[in-house]
Amino acid sequence: MGKRFEQLNDKQVAFIQAQQIYFVATAALTGQVNLSPKGGDSLRVIDNKTIAWLNLTGSGNESAAHVLQESRMTLMFCAFEGSPLILRTYGHAQLIHKADPEWDSYVGLFKPSVAARQIFILNIDFVLASCGMSVPNYQYLNDREDLSQWSERQGKSGIEKYWLKKNQQSIDGFETQIAVRSGISED
Numbered sequence: 001m002g003k004r005f006e007q008l009n010d011k012q013v014a015f016i017q018a019q020q021i022y023f024v025a026t027a028a029l030t031g032q033v034n035l036s037p038k039g040g041d042s043l044r045v046i047d048n049k050t051i052a053w054l055n056l057t058g059s060g061n062e063s064a065a066h067v068l069q070e071s072r073m074t075l076m077f078c079a080f081e082g083s084p085l086i087l088r089t090y091g092h093a094q095l096i097h098k099a100d101p102e103w104d105s106y107v108g109l110f111k112p113s114v115a116a117r118q119i120f121i122l123n124i125d126f127v128l129a130s131c132g133m134s135v136p137n138y139q140y141l142n143d144r145e146d147l148s149q150w151s152e153r154q155g156k157s158g159i160e161k162y163w164l165k166k167n168q169q170s171i172d173g174f175e176t177q178i179a180v181r182s183g184i185s186e187d
Contacts, residue, residue: 002086002130007048012087012127016045016077020140023076024053024120026066026093031172034062040143044109051075051089051122052106056147057115057159057167061178064118065170067095068177073122081139084132091124097181114159115151117167117178160184 008016016022020039027033042054053075055063067073073093079085096102096119106119151159163178164186170176179186 002088002128005127005129007124008045008089008127009048012129013045013048015079015085015087016043016051019077020143021078021080022053023078024063025074025076026063026070027072028066028069028170028172028174031170031174032062034060034066034170036063041111046121049124051124052109053120053122054107054110054113054116055118055120056113057117057151057162058147059166060171061117061163061167061176062170063120064095064167064176064178065172065174067093067120069174073120075122078135079132080135081137084135086130086132086135088128088130089122089124090126090128091122094121094123095119096121097178099181099183113148113151114154114156115147117163117182 022038022043023035024038025033025035038053042056044052046052071092073091075089077087096106103119107116154162163182164184167178168176
């Protein structure tokens with residue numbers, strides 16, 4: 001059993017900010033549980049009880065569909081270098097799309113990207129820290145540029161067409177609201 005905290009402390013915030021990868025877990029009331037790795041410069045600690053992360057275009061849109069039904073979300077951070085640590089933030093997330101009024105309040109926190117799809121705001125209920133002594137050591141080499149290069153080739157219009165074709169429903173058929181809440185016409 002790990003140690004429980006009611007909010008992030010300064011040492012945990014510094015640990016999160018140093019990570020090159022994190023994991024997002026969500027689930028609707030029924031259907032599949034989703035667990036996704038995230039990377040790049042896509043996460044910001046807003047304060048000791050709030051984290052924002054930018055969701056870039058991908059093959060699925062599970063987190064959005066799940067949060068619309070059930071706002072529970074867990075973010076996990078693992079030390080792959082240095083002292084072992086697994087840090088999990090448990091809470092409830094708010095989903096922000098481009099046409100939502102809150103979008104402009106958060107999007108400026110991140111590097112501009114044509115692939116920017118949603119922003120999630122995790123309101124932390126509690127934090128668990130555990131040893132992580134069995135997590136292997138890995139060396140970070142660099143971020144992959146594949147998604148940003150693909151997105152730039154697609155442009156805004158191509159990305160929106162992709163969202164309409166691939167990102168409107170989860171694998172379980174749950175709606176993501178990406179078209180209407182991003183201001184995209186389906187015509």
